[in-house]
Amino acid sequence: MNSLQLREDSRRGKRQRDMLWAASDVFAAFGHDLANMQVIAESAGVTKATFYAHFGDKAQLFRAVIEYWMEELPEPSLPCEVNGELRSCLEAVAQALLQQSMHPAFLALTNILLRSNWVPQKRWRQRYRPYQAYLEKALGQSARCSDPVRAAGQFLLLAVGNLDPGTSTLTDESRIAAAVELFVQAYT
Incomplete structure (x- = not known):
């Protein structure tokens, strides 16, 4: 993998993480049922189409948010x-x-x-x-x-x-x- 691909992967990973964080904030404020993709997209500074392209629907986004935070939890020491x-x-x-x-x-x-x-x-x-x-x-x-x-x-x-x-x-x-x-x- 060349350095250009590494930077692109890094940018893509950061963008996806930023979208997950924005979605987390909206889900924390409104819950799953009241959160909507337009508000989540606006919070992340991207289009709704970008969210759908990355995560599919709101249910898949919610699962991705939960998985992200579960993976961030450290193992018990x-x-x-x-x-x-x-x-x-x-x-x-x-x-x-x-x-x-x-x-x-x-x-x-x-x-x-x-x-x-x-x-x-x-x-x-x-x-x-x-x-x-x-x-x-x-x-x-x-x-x-x-x-x-x-x-x-x-x-x-x-x-x-x-x-x-x-x-x-x-x-x-x-x-x-x-x-x-x-x-x-x-x-x-």
């Missing part, structure tokens, strides 16, 4: 192995959840999905899978935990409030700290 006491494992998950909740991609997704009835439930919940798996292993080491899968899910619900889009609550340090303390009391 959890230890590779579950070792140590339960408290340190729970605190590692708590810290990773807090970092995720403050990430711009998470905030964008939350703002968009709170105003939209049209939400990819399965894709939204996927971001909790690494936490769930790590918690299952950590809780599975506790003799007092008879159902690590269920307990891991309960910890996540306590820590973040709700795993479903459209009803998200803000994750904050006090909520997560309370979940950690409750589980340390219950399972150690």
Whole structure:
């Protein structure tokens, strides 16, 4: 690939990203149902035809916006192995959840999905899978935990409030700290 093609690909990628950001702002303000392609195009500074050429229809654009922000979410920074006491494992998950909740991609997704009835439930919940798996292993080491899968899910619900889009609550340090303390009391 020559330098001209690289610059063209870079410009095309930037243009598409700018269009996704503009669409994100409109979806966050109006939700999926009330957003329209003309307003989105005007927000991006392009024609409506340009949006249709890149994304097809509004449904495909919405999916592209959700996918973009899901891909921008960083992977949780959890230890590779579950070792140590339960408290340190729970605190590692708590810290990773807090970092995720403050990430711009998470905030964008939350703002968009709170105003939209049209939400990819399965894709939204996927971001909790690494936490769930790590918690299952950590809780599975506790003799007092008879159902690590269920307990891991309960910890996540306590820590973040709700795993479903459209009803998200803000994750904050006090909520997560309370979940950690409750589980340390219950399972150690």
